[in-house]
Structure formats: C-alpha cells, structure tokens
Amino acid sequence: MEIFTVDNNFKAKEEVYIALGNFDGVHIAHRVLLEKLVKEARANNFKSSILIFKNHTKNIVFKQEQKLLSSNEQKYRFLEEIGIDIIYEKEFNNEIMTMDPIIFIEDFLLKNLKVKGVVIGFDYKFGYKARGNIELLKKLSLKNQFDLFVIDPVIEDGMVVSSTLIRSLIKKGDIILANKLLGYNFTIRGTVINGKKLGKKMGYPTANIKPDINYEIPKFGVYDSTVEVDGKIYRAATNIGKNPTIENSGLRIEAHLLDFHKEIYGKPIKLSLLEFIREEMSFDNIDDLFSQIKADVDYIKSKL
C-alpha cells in the first residue's frame, strides 16, 4: 500500500477507483464498501484508492475535537489488510470545505487524482455545505463517464451501522454490541505512564495508559479486557474513570494484567475492551476497594 500526502496541485500517476470518507474505526459497513472498491477496481484493471482527510472533517466543520474509534495507524493497517493499493491523505481545510462540489469532482478527483470510478455509501455528502450528494455524483458520472457505485446501508440488529452509532455505544458501555459492529474489539493504543504507586502496594499493580489519540471515552467502570505488550496478549481487569475512592479527578485508564509481573513503564500497549462488568464506585476505604478489585479479577478468571 502506498501513501501520498496531496495538495490541490497534486497530479497522480495512475488511474484509480476511489472511496471517499473518514472511515473512522473501519467498521463492518466500511468493510463492505472497501471490499466492493477493491473487487471492482481489480476487475477493471485500476488501482483501488482512498481519499482520507488527515483531520476528521467534523473537527473543521463543527470546530470540535472529534472523539475517535481508531488512530491513523490502526486505520491504515485495516486498509492494507483489505487490499487497498493507495491512500491519498489530504489536509481538510477551509479551502476544501468551501469548494464547489462540481469543482471538487471534475477538477480535483477526475483531473488531479485521475479517478475512473467512485465508491460511496448511501448517505455520503461532500463539498460546500454538503451540497455534493449522490444525485449530483450520478449526473457528473454520466457527463464525465466515470463509474459510480453506491453502497446500500449495512443493517445489524435493526440498526444502520455507523461510526457515530458505535461511538455512542462505547459511551454507554455497550461494548459487546460496539465490538460486533466494529468487527473486532475496540482497542485503545497508548503508552504506560506512572500512577500513584498504590496498586502494587495493594497487590494489584495497574498499567496506567496515556492514549495515543483522542479516543471516544468508554462509560466509566470496570471492563474485562486484553492487553498486548511486547507482542504478547494478556487478559486484564481494566478500570476507566476518576478513581473516586482516592482522587476523583482527571481521567484514568488502567489495566491490571493477569499473571504478569514485569515492569512496563514507557512501553506502547494495546488495550482491547471485551465486556463492561460494573460501574466505577466510591468505596468507604481502600480495603473495600481492593476486595472489590479482587472480586472483579476473580470474575474474569472464572470466564477463562
């Protein structure tokens, strides 16, 4: 897979089929679309490509920091596995936001990126004030003779699968359904940082995780989980919240790895959430907190 950072003057070398979108999380509906892209591109002897805006479009349009399901690193690994040949990364800025959709298609996609086919989801909108829609794409594809594939909504448990829906499920603690719609377990990548050093003293050391990006924050509470560190996967009891028994401030994501005794400060780790076990609680004293932590760990062990 090749990655190109492009600006408005970029000229592509090869003719491509292209998919447009943010693809946050690369969930099961994204996969349906991307697999169609790869299949159609191969059948017609074009490379498959994706135009991805480096900063999530909502950050610019709504001036908010969009919470995410995946980092670019995670996203690109999935795209490579699916068989995408080229990623075009582009800055999403005011210029592209206010660009007339016809100019975006006819000048940027068709001339600069040499697009011969477009694959999009049923509700895709683009260009100035989202005036670019499927109707317009259909007209332009007839006029300019490029192929257009519109993917029907993917429905699971009666719901249209979307990144927004999955983010809201994670926020509600419905991690089992979120994982089903993602097609894999929601994973926070980050680095192990120092905590209060209380865990080890009480027999339950926890790796405190500083996330790599602005992930969607799961509902506060305790999760059955796995942690990958140094290429190995361990089962873990994870708490996400503010540690109300002890400090009640900030956001802490911390995992106690089962049957593990190494020092891992500063290491990159991948935390995958499997099941929400209980809400985070404020205990009267530290002994009560740690007997509950023991019960959480025992519950996870009972599932193994």
Ligand SMILES: Cc1cc2nc3c(=O)[nH]c(=O)nc-3n(C[C@H](O)[C@H](O)[C@H](O)COP(=O)(O)O)c2cc1C
């Ligand atoms: C499985 C598990 C469950 C936890 N549940 C709670 C909780 O309900 N309430 C709370 O205040 N802290 C909870 N914690 C966080 C502990 O307060 C924290 O791990 C402890 O203070 C040690 O922190 P340290 O790693 O900074 O030393 C939990 C931690 C783990 C590993």
Ligand SMILES: Nc1ncnc2c1ncn2[C@@H]1O[C@H](COP(=O)(O)OP(=O)(O)O)[C@@H](O)[C@H]1O
């Ligand atoms: N089973 C384990 N799970 C998580 N971390 C462990 C484990 N065993 C050892 N460690 C190490 O101990 C550290 C956590 O100990 P702890 O007393 O909770 O310190 P801190 O408050 O700095 O997180 C981890 O960052 C890791 O380096």
